Amino acid sequence: MAEARKGPTTTRTQYTQSSDHSVEPGEVKIPRGWKYKSLKLGPIALPWYASPESQLILVSFVCFLCPGMFNALNGLGGAGQLHEDVSAADASNSALYATFAVVGFFAGTVVNVLGIRIALSFGGLGYCVYVSSYLCYSHTKNRGYVVFAGLMLGSCAGILWSAQGAIMMSYPPEKLKGRFISWFWIIFNLGAVIGGLAELVLNFKNSKNDPVSDGNKSNKNSVSDGTYICFMVLTFLGACLSWTLVDARHVVRRDGSRIILMKQPTWKTEILGLWETLWNDPYVIFLFPMFFASNWFYTYQFNDVNLVQFNIRTRALNNTLYWLAQMFGGLVFGFALDFPNIRRTTRATAAWVVMFVLTFAIWGGGYVFQKRYTRPTANNNHFEYDWKSDGYVGPMFLYIFYGFYDAAWQTCVYWFMGAISNNSRKLANFAGFYKGIQSAGAAIIWRLDGLHSPPPYMNMFASCWILLASSLVIALPVMLLKIKDTVPVEEDLKFTDETIEDVIGHNVIYDFPEQEKA
Secondary structure: OOHHHOOOEEEEEEEEEOOOOOEEEEEEEEEOOHHHOOOEEOOEEOOOOOOHHHHHHHHHHHHHHOHHHHHHHHOOOHHHOOHHHOHHHHHHHHHHHHHHHHHHHHHHHHHHHHOHHHHHHHHHHHHHHHHHHHHHHHHHOOHHHHHHHHHHHHHHHHHHHHHHHHHHHHOOOHHHHHHHHHHHHHHHHHHHHHHHHHHHHHOOOOOOOOOOOOOOOOOOOOOOHHHHHHHHHHHHHHHHHHHHOOOHHHOEOOOOOEOEOOOOOOHHHHHHHHHHHHHHOHHHHHHHHHHHHOOHHHHHHHHHHHHHHEOHHHHHHHHHHHHHHHHHHHHHHHHHHOOOOOOHHHHHHHHHHHHHHHHHHHHHHHHHHHOOOOHHHHOOOOOOEOOOOOOOHHHHHHHHHHHHHHHHHHHHHHHHHHHHOOEHHHHHHHHHHHHHHHHHHHHHHHHHHOOOOOOOHHHHHHHHHHHHHHHHHHHHHHHHHHOOOOOOHHHHHOOOOOOHHHHOOOOOOOOOHHHOOO
C-alpha cells in the first residue's frame, strides 16, 4: 500500500490543509491519471473520480439500491406480508440483527484488511438473497429460507455498513462532515422513497383488504410478486455498483491530502487495532446506549403502528412519506451541524439540546396516538385507516415526524463520531461498534414483537421513548468533554503507521528552514 501513495504527480497551487487542519496557501501534489482528472459541465467543475465527493456519491447509490430497498420493504410492516403472518418477518429480522450485532462489532477489522470495494460488494449480495426469501415465502411458506436469508444478510450488512461509515466519516475534511452525512442520507433514503412509490403504484387499488391481482389469491393484503422481483433486481445492481469504487489509499482530497489509514494492514494488526480502539478511546462507551436505541424504534413504528393501523395502500403511502421525511431531516441536521462561524463544541451541545427537545415533543405526540388502541383490539378486525378516512391526517403527520426524528438521530450520531477522529482505521471500528450495538437492540425488539404473546403496544412504545431519552443523557459527557473544535493530524496518526508527509498533501515546513523535510 505504501507504493500506491507514490508515483507521477502534478503540482497545483491551492489552499492546503496544515497539520492542525487549518487552511493555508501552498503547492499541492495531485497524482496523474484518469482518476484525478476533473471534468467540466459548463461552468461547473466536477470532482475527480477518486475524490471524496465522487466516492461518497457512489457508496450512497450502493446503499440506495441495497439497504434502501430493504428499508422500503420493511417499512410496509412484515416485509409486505400479511398482518396475521408477520411472525416470519420477525423471525428473519431477529436472526438478521443478532448476526449483525456480532459481525458488525468486528466488521471494522474486516474492512480495514479487505478494503472498501470487496467489503461493499460482499455486503450488497445479502440484500438480494433477503428479498428473494420473501418472494419464495409468498408461495411456499418456507420459513427456513427466510430465517437463513436473515442470517446471511446480518453477516453481509455488518461489513457493508462499516465500510460505508468509514467513507462518510473519514473522507471529508472536518468542516464538511455534516454535509457529507447529509448528502449520503438524502441519496440513501431516496432508494426507500422510490421503493415506497413502487409499492404504492403496485398496490394502489389494494384497499379494504382486497386481494392483490397477481394470481396468488391466498396472499390477501400482501404485496405483489412484482414488488419483490423489482427489489431483487435493484439490490443485485447495488452489489455490482460497489466495484466502481476505489480503495481508500487512492482517494485524494482537493487540498492534496489523503485518507489516514494503515499502510500494510494485516489480520493481526487490525484485530489488535480493534482492542486498541476500546482501550485508548473508552469514552466511546458513553455513546453505546445511543447506538443501542438507534434502531430499537423501527419495530414499533413499522409493525405496531403502520402495519396494524393502516390498509396496504395507505401503509405504502406512509412508508413513502416516512423516508421523504428522512431525506429532509438529514438535509436540515447535516447542514446545521456544519454551520460556519460557530465553534464545533457549541454545535455539538446545541445538537444534543435539540435532540432532547424533539424526543419529548414527537414521542409525546406518539403517546397520545398509542392510547387509542391495544394489541387485543388490533387483532380483532379493528378499523384500519385508508388515506380517504376521516382522521387520517393526524396519524400521517405523526409518522412523518417519526421519520424526521430518525434521520436527525442517525445524522447526529455519525457526526459525533466523526468529530472525535479523522482516522479511517479508527472510524471503521467506530462504525462497526455503532452498527453492531444498534443491531443487538434491533434483534431484541424484533424477537419481543414476534413472540407468541408479545408485549402490549404501550410497553413497546414506552421502551422506545425511555431508551432514547436516557441514552441522550448518558452521551452528554462526550459532547461536553471529548468533542473539540479540531483534531490535530498528529493525534490521528497515533493509530496508524503513516507519517504527516503521507497524508497532508504538501511538504511539512518546520520552524527553521534547515529542518525542512523533502
